[in-house]
Amino acid sequence: MHQEPSAGTVQRGNFHVPGFRVAAAMSGMRYKNRPDCALIVSDAPAAAAGVFTRNRFCAAPVVLCKEHLETGQGRARAVLINAGIANACTGEEGLRRARLSAARLASLLDIDPLEVLVASTGVIGPQLRLEPLNEALPQLIASLQPERWLDAAKAIMTTDTVPKTAWARTQLAGTLITCGGIAKGSGMISPDMATMLAFVTTDAALAPNVLRHWLMESVNRSFNRITVDGDTSTNDTVLVLAGGTAGHAVITDPSSPEAKAFGALLTQVCVDLAQQIVRDGEGATKFVAVTVCGAMSRERALTVARTVANSPLVKTALFGQDANWGRVVAAAGRSGVDFDPDRVSLHFEDVCIFRNGQPVQDEALEAKASAVLRQKDICMTLDLGEGSESETVYTCDFSYDYVKINADYRS
DSSP, X not given: OOOOOOTTOOBOSOOOOTTEEXXXXXXXXXXXXXXXXXXXXXXXXXXXXXXXXXXXXXXXXXXXXXXXXXXXXXXXXXXXXXXXXXXXXXXXXXXXXXXXXXXXXXXHHTSOGGGEEEEEEEESSSOOOHHHHHHHHHHHHHTOBTTOHHHHHHHTOSSOSSXXXXXXXXXXXXXXXXXXXXXXXXXXXXXXXXXXXXXXXXOOOBOHHHHHHHHHHHHHHTGGGBOSSSOOOSOOEEEEEEOOTTOSOOBOOTTSHHHHHXXXXXXXXXXXXXXXXXHTOTTOOOEEEEEEEEXXXXXXXXXXXXXXXXXXXXXXXXXXXXXXXXXXXHHHHXXXXXXXXXXXXXXXXXXXXXXXXXXXXXXXXXXXXXXXXXXXXEEEEEXXXXXXXXXXXXXXXXXXXXXXXXXXXXX
């Protein structure tokens, strides 16, 4: 059993969202002797919302989810996830197989196929193998339980080294509500999402438009603020289901205090899941917060932060524990933002190594900055010296293992 947290405290590990059941099973579709599919079921029709990849090569499950959310007017009952085969770049046959998997599950659950959402992750190109998936469905349904979220998180992993879960509670309209989710992702991670999947549930009662609004807000503060390698996948999916079993009146106004309280809780959970993805970046040894402050707008700050966070030269310097400030400012300088270089300063944690466009002349600074880079968690702050806005992007380093993992991913 999980421990009960205080309201608003994000916890990890197993959890229970009233009104939802979850399961994991082995299909053998690609991986052997490990769970590779998961199922999330809402006991009642739930409000549903999704945010998806912007990659032009959009995977079949993403197409299906968009169709079902639109046609079903933001309602869903079940989410079926498989790992190992992405069902991306598979043409009309791939879409047909995605639809067949949703229809088969709907038949077994006795619900409308439009109430089923599907997600896939894994190798791009192969067709989804329906036979092993269909054979696993009865086992998935039979093993549905309120507290199998950790099992589900393990089942959707590909190159992940650890399962990712997060949950929290807060008071909403006089009622204690729960929000909890799972995610997977380790490589092909970049803003506008990445080979990442995330599934979040809540017992709060929200209209679909309210859920969509706060999902977008939460994703922009979490999954769209992370990068591992600058690559955006074909399958990125974040789905949120609100079952409404908490018992309070349905929230219909996205700007109401109740909606904002839910949005804050959802954002907490999403930020925690997003940061777990970066910490588990393929081959990563460092977790790095790149903050750009002193900007005239958040957009300008974000553009610079993303450029620095995605720079292979910055990321390899971080792995080498080399306080190479030149790589950081050079990356910022090619971001396309027309700041004044003579106003820029750079800190590694509290060590200012670059001020007003020039290196700080202090022989002891190099050693201090290198000591900072030996830490597992690092904060890098670039001050543009032009305004009061700031943004943070979370990234990791590039190690030898990143190349090894991705050199033979398909084998």
